[in-house]
Amino acid sequence: xxxxxxxxxxxxxxxxxxxxxxxxxxxxxxxxxxxxxxxxxxxxxxxxxxxxxxxxxxxxxxxxxxxxxxxxxxxxxxxxxxxxxxxxxxxxxxxxxxxxxxxxxxxxxxxxxxxxxxxxxxxxxxxxxxxxxxxxxxxxxxxxxxxxxxxxxxxxx
Numbered sequence: 001x002x003x004x005x006x007x008x009x010x011x012x013x014x015x016x017x018x019x020x021x022x023x024x025x026x027x028x029x030x031x032x033x034x035x036x037x038x039x040x041x042x043x044x045x046x047x048x049x050x051x052x053x054x055x056x057x058x059x060x061x062x063x064x065x066x067x068x069x070x071x072x073x074x075x076x077x078x079x080x081x082x083x084x085x086x087x088x089x090x091x092x093x094x095x096x097x098x099x100x101x102x103x104x105x106x107x108x109x110x111x112x113x114x115x116x117x118x119x120x121x122x123x124x125x126x127x128x129x130x131x132x133x134x135x136x137x138x139x140x141x142x143x144x145x146x147x148x149x150x151x152x153x154x155x156x157x
Contacts (some may be wrong), residue, residue, distance in 0.1 A: 002055060009043055009050040012026040016052060020062050023089050042066065049110065053103045055094070061103045065111050066120035071122050072148075078150065083111065085153075088126075100126070102133045104133055108153065115157040122123050124148050 009016055021035035042048040042064060050064035066086040072079050085107060090100045111119060120138075123130060124146045127137070131151075139150035 004102065005054045007052045009052055011043055012040055017128050019059055023062065024087060027089055051103060051107050060094045061090040061099050063103050063107055065107060075141060076087060083116050083119050085119050085121040100129060101133060108155065119153045119155060122148050126133040
């Protein structure tokens with residue numbers, strides 16, 4: 001039986017923070033302490049949030065809405081975009097099964113009921129997934145030899 005649950009990470013939880021930090025380090029080489037500090041800030045800010053998805057009680061995916069993403073440090077003119085779907089991660093053994101789409105849709109739903117009208121993201125690996133979910137490409141850039149698509153999703157009715 002597949003019991004899927006979503007949890008908004010609300011406060012400092014060392015176990016969940018460390019799990020997400022380990023995932024982000026293994027996938028993107030983001031230092032563990034960087035992720036933990038970011039999660040502390042995000043969970044303390046009502047305008048940002050992090051979601052943890054579980055399947056039959058086992059954590060399998062995460063992602064969030066952030067006011068600042070690393071791309072803004074390299075391309076400051078993108079700071080005109082205020083809300084970013086960021087750091088969406090699914091454990092390797094559960095990829096290509098629709099869980100990434102599920103957590104993205106949950107994050108978008110929570111963003112909409114939180115009053116967010118427009119979201120952005122950037123990707124160099126999952127553009128087709130986001131297009132299937134209704135995102136549109138607004139810009140293409142090359143950063144550190146990576147071809148990046150900047151995308152937008154309108155949440156307003």
